Every structure is written in C-alpha cells, then in structure tokens.
Amino acid sequence: MKNIFTILFLCIIPFSYAQETLKQKFKIPYQIEYGENEYLYLQKKEASPRNQQAGFDKKLTKFTNRLNKYYPLNKTVNYSFEKNINGIKTRFDQSIIVDKQFIDDQIEKFSNEKTSIAKNIGPCQSCSWMTLFKKKLKTTKRKGFVKFEEDTIYVNTYLNDSDKESGRETILFYKLKNRQSLKLRFNAITITGVTIPIKYRFKGKGDIEEEFSTSFNLNFLAGYSFGKQLFFHRKKVGNKTNTTKWTVGAFFGGNAVELNEGNSRLEEGKVYNQGALSYGGALGYSFNKINVAAFVGWDRIVGANRDVWKYNDKVWIGFGVGYDLFKF
Template identity: 40%
Template sequence: MRTKIVLLFLLGWAGMFFGQENFNVKYRIYDKLGEYSLKKEVIKKYDSLSREQQKKIRDQYKIGDKLLVEDKIIINKNEVTTTREIIIDENFYKTLSYSETEEVKLCSVKYGNVKVEKNKLLVNLLLDGCKDHPVYFYELKNRKSPHLSFTSVTVSAITIPLKYRFKGNNGLGDEFSTEINGNLFVGYTYGKTTFFYQEEMETKINTWKITGGLLFGASSVKLDKSNSFIKPNQDLNIIEYVDATKGLASIAFGLTYSYNNINIGAFLGFDYAIGQYADLWKYNKKPWLGVGVGYKLFNF
C-alpha cells in the first residue's frame, strides 16, 4: 500500500496541469495597513490654498520677475519644444495648482484592484453605488512587505492522470487507474499577496491562495474481465465479459493550494459510466481520490 501511495504522488507530480483564469478578483482595502496609511493626491488651485501656502509661492515667484516657460507643441506629427518669456503678475498665480498628499479615512473595509508602480501600491476601489473614487495608494517602504488578502472566482482546466479507487463490498479491490481526461474546475478562492519593495529594484510579488469548488469532467474506460461483472446471459453455463470502451462523466469536490506557479490539488469524486452495460463496470458510481502537484508554465 505504501508503494502505491508513493507512486500516486510521483505520477501526480508529473501529470497534474492547470490552465487557470481568475474572475472578479477583489482585494480587501484598509485605510490602515499595519504601518502603512492609505493616501491620495489632492490638486488644489492657488485660490484654495492657505495664506501660508500662498505666501510661500509669492516669495518664490515675485511680481515683476521674468520666467522662461517651455511649451511642447505638435507640428506635422513631430513634437517641438518652444521657449517664451513671461512676466509674473496676479494672473500668473491663478494658473498655478498645488499638489499635496492626504491620508484617506474609510468608514469600513472596501474592495478594489491593485497595481505596483515605482514606490507605490496603487489602489482602484470598486464602485460603491454611483460614487466614483480617485486612485488611492500605499507608499511602499524599502525592504518592507505589506500584504493584502483577496477573493475571486476561479475557473481552471485540469487533467488528473491518476486516480485511486477505494475498496468496496463483495471483494471489490482498490485500483489505481491512469487515463486521459479533461476537467473543468470552478471554485471560490481566498488568498493573500505580499509586495516586497526594494528601492531601485523590481518589487517582488508573491501570492498564495486556496480554492474550493466542484470539478466536472469526461474520460473513458476500457471494460474487461478485470474491472467488470459477468455479462447477463440466458444460458447460465456461458460466462462472458463485456469488451468495450465506455464514456465516463465525472463530478468531484476539490481543494487546491497554489503558491505563485506551484499547484497542489486533491479531489474526491465519482465516475458515472454511460451507455449499454455501464452498470457492469465495478467502479461505476464508486468514489475515487485524485491527488497531484504541478507547475504552471504558462498563464492563460
């Protein structure tokens, strides 16, 4: 039995393949994420600034001073830079805008999508009714690893090359079967993504997730003396077995764990033979266990 289990593991490692799509991915967004605060950039016109901020600008750009201003224009589909001189007056201040960062206060946990851009983890919240949201961000810190949890609906194309069928009544023995099969796995996913930021280097993103769901599949089985009952015959003296290939419809409950491109899955299911003499297959409607480990080489 121990040898069979080892064989099951090795073949599962070699032959469980995933083609996976995630839908409706939603990260949980908090205004406070450990030592990180959710922030936003606010653009203010000169007239809305405080007196102190206005004075700071006036001290830097004084009325009567001359400035060289660069303008970029398109001429015959080519970008051309031109320079002009202006004299600072009151109208000049009205054209200025001021950018500052503010912390965001959320009344509750929100959901959204995220993206890394330089030293920021950008957050685009899902629309809440008719309310629109600006793009928020967490400012990443060197050699720190903030993490966000998420949920999604996962649809995977999976093949399970090896199944273990359990022992049953009336001397039904256990069986390891290898077969070509195609399966669709639909489930609900919970996971967590870690963003490891290093200044002047690429941010490393690691994700683990657990998915539970249902598997639907199709395959075939060759009926013979070893895996089927005696074929019904009016002449009781004649012992005859079915020699035919039958289609199988599969349904299973599955649980998979993924870390980046490494996938581990376990499935408990049932196969239903289709067609004439389907009930003669000894393992018809009997439970099986499929286990596998795979490495996803491609993203689908």
C-alpha cells in the same frame, strides 16, 4: 508501503489547465500597523477633480456632527496607551474632559489632513483617545484593484457613497520604503479546465478491489479562490510579489474507461472502451506557481455496459502536484 510509493510517484504527473479568473477583488485597509507607533497609510492623489471643495465641505460637516455626537462638551473620556520602558510594554490609563478647544483642535487636524484618507480614519498618534473615536467611524476595508509600480501600490476601489456624492473617482495608493512589504487579502472566482492525473478507487465488498487509474480525462472546474498577496519593494533591483491562496470548487467532465475482466464483470478476454461522466469537488493550495490539489468524485459509465463496471458511481479520490494550475 508499495501503494504509498505508487501514490507519491503518480502525484507528480503534471496538470493540464486553461484558466480564467473573474471578479478578483483585493481588500484595501486604510492603514497597516507594523509595530509600535508605525503605520502604513492609504493615501489619496492630490488631483483637483470637480466639486473638490464641495466634497470636502460635506466630509467636514459629517466629521463635525459625529464628533459632537460621540464627544459632547464636558464629557470625560477615558483612554489607555502602551509605552515601551526598558524593553517592557507598560500600559497607562488617562482621561480628558471635552471642551470647546478640544473640539476645535480635532476639526483643525481633520482639515489639515484632508489629503490623506488614512489619517482621517487611522488612530491619532499624538492623542491616544482618538483611537476610541475613530472606531466609531467607518473603519471597514474597501475593495478594489491594485497595481504595483516602483515604490507605489496604486489602488482603484469601488465607489462608495462619499465618492459618488463628491463626483470623484479617487485613485488611492500606498507608498513603500525600500525593503518594506505590504500584504493584501483577495478573493476571486476561478474557472478552469483541469485533468486529474490519478484516481484511487477504494476496495469494496465482494470482488471490488482497490485500483489506481491514470486514464485520459478532461474536466471543467468552477470555484472560489481566496488568499494573500505580498508586495515587497526593492529599490533599484526590482520589486517582488508572492501569492498564496486556496481554491475550493466543483468539477464536471468526462474520461475514457477501459472495461476488462479485472475491473468489470465481462467475460474473459473481452475489452471495451467506454466513456464516463465525472463529477465531484476539489481543494487546491498554491504558492506562486506551485500547486497541490486533492479531488473527490464519482464516475458513471455512459452506454450499454454501465452495469458491468465494478466502480460505477463509487467514490474515488485524486491527487496532484502541478505548476501554475490555479494561476493568479
């Protein structure tokens, strides 16, 4: 029990850090479903870049070709949809027969919705069969960067083939209502300098006893971070964002070790300060600026006394709770 309280006390020693986040990317869905027939769409700016008409003509041709491929004339299309009846979701199955009027209607809808990427890819709310067709088109998420201002989340994505062909670098955005939120996944490469506040060394064979170490150390950590960021729009009182993420990585560094008769095979009364190399892995979890982390590693004495230290190349574990360690 005494050891447990010791660990809990030492875990609150703050971290030191200096961090850089590289290649940070958000996953940008074309649509987000909030409930029955309620969607938030990724929209497109109404700018008039060069070759706009030529770019749209290419999209229209591509859409028409795929429509004819997956829905030839006289084909019977079966689809299903759910309807809320007296608070109970009921599923209905229906079918339609593809004819020329059907094809013309879909092309007209596509043309009318050309200013909204989401509506070009998301399900058609007025005709559930469209969901089946859209799944066969490109519905994967794009990747890019975001910025939250007032009721708008601006999105600048990596260019895809369609963007390059039409000569555009399109700025996209989500429009939020008051008290509406949007959650986006992200990943990034994290590089940071970190100190490990405590190390617990396990009891071993012979005269190797368990040990808690709080010696000075400084390490370089490189890892991969992934998580979610919540964007919450609050009209007139300021927006709010919450970030949760995991970071996993490897570290390498050094620390100072005091050799004495208790942790080494030195003669009684002798004390030496030695440098040691540290290496291992780390796993951290963050909610905004609050962080918890666990480490597993090994220390190796550098110098003439490396063979007398009982914990040389022995595995240890480290813990810590910090503020803004793996900052985003």
